[in-house]
Structure formats: structure tokens, C-alpha cells
Amino acid sequence: MLHSVPDIDNSEALTERQQAVLDAALRLLVEEGDHLTMTAVARRASCSKETLYKWFGDRDGLLTATVQWQASKVRVASVGGKGLDLASLTASLERFGSDWLKVISSDTSIALNRVAVGHAGSGKDNLGAVVLENGRFALAKRLKPVLEAGRQAGLLEFGDAEMAFRTFFGLVGRDVQIRLLLGDRLELTEATIGGDAVRATQQFLALFGAKTGPQGL
Structure with a gap:
């Protein structure tokens, strides 16, 4: 519990x-x-x-x-389907991606996740479940409404919000987190993180951007 x-x-x-x-x-x-x-x-x-x-x-x-x-520390902009445009949706996704990369690449998050992984399945405590519930799963609950708003505004096309979220999460994170947990010293500067967030957002919109309609991509 x-x-x-x-x-x-x-x-x-x-x-x-x-x-x-x-x-x-x-x-x-x-x-x-x-x-x-x-x-x-x-x-x-x-x-x-x-x-x-x-x-x-x-x-x-x-x-x-x-x-x-x-x-x-991972900010999710409050957006509504009515009046939502491509620029604001893109900015929201880019900010989420940038914030998330900054958090997972920090020394504190790396240390916390290493402890959680070490405890997973050990019976010591429920830290692994805590990290999942209040980290990845909580972030999904906060970003999915943005994705849903994008779909309602005719900017995105997807059948399942969870699948769309997992795709975006994967495009942003790639193999960064596992490499950091294993001790790889990646050089994640502000500019690198910002560029990665922009790239991931562009790739996500290429996959899920609406192809038809007045606001189609």
C-alpha cells in the first residue's frame, strides 16, 4: 500500500x-x-x-x-480543446520533454532510481512501486489530457491515449535513462536537452499529427 x-x-x-x-x-x-x-x-x-x-x-x-x-518539476501546461492550436500544443509537448530529460538526468533522480531498482522484488520496501506510481504513471495522467485536447482540436489522431503517451515518452527518453543508471556519462547540456525535446515532439507529430481537417498537419 x-x-x-x-x-x-x-x-x-x-x-x-x-x-x-x-x-x-x-x-x-x-x-x-x-x-x-x-x-x-x-x-x-x-x-x-x-x-x-x-x-x-x-x-x-x-x-x-x-x-x-x-x-x-516536469511541467504540463493546462490546455483546452477549444481554441487549441498547433503552436501551443507543440510548445506544451516540448516543455514536458525538456523538463523530463532534465529531471531524469539529475544526480538526485539517478540515485533515487538506482535505489528503487535495487529494491525491486527484494521485499525490503515498496520503493519501486512508489517510483512507478508517483513518477512515470503520474506523469502519464498529467500529459494524457493534453494529448486528448489535441485530438479533440483535430490536431492529433490516435486510438488510445496510453499508447500515444508511451510513444512520446519513448521518443523523448530513448536509451538515456538506462545509460545514466548504468554509469554512462552523457553530456546533456541545456541546448542538447532542448534539441532532443524538439526532435521528439516533431517525430511524435509526424506519427500522430492529423492528416486531414482545417488544422491538419
């Missing part, structure tokens, strides 16, 4: 103090990996363990919140 923690898909749901605590937890994950403890986080963040338990429940709850905090 996933732990109940603050809903932080929107970072405004967290106080600055809570954000600082989660940033401290993420830094510790980079430094200590699997050895992260509530005591260490409390010490690094200069707060009491009682405060951590009040905010996040326990270690799994804290880890859940850190995953949500990382995922919240």
Missing part, C-alpha cells in the same frame, strides 16, 4: 520548509543511497524526526514525497 503524503503534483502544496527538507533528502540519497534514514534527513535538514513523521509518516512516506517532488 502506498503511503498517504501531501499531494505535491503542484509544488505550491508544499511550504518552503517542506521543500527544503525534501531537497535535503534527495542530496542524502545521492551521497548515501540505500542507507538513507529519517535521523540523517532530520540532521541534514536541521529539523526533528517528530516533524518528519508528522509531515511524511515514515521513511517510505518520505521517499514517496521525494519522488512526487521530483516529478512536480
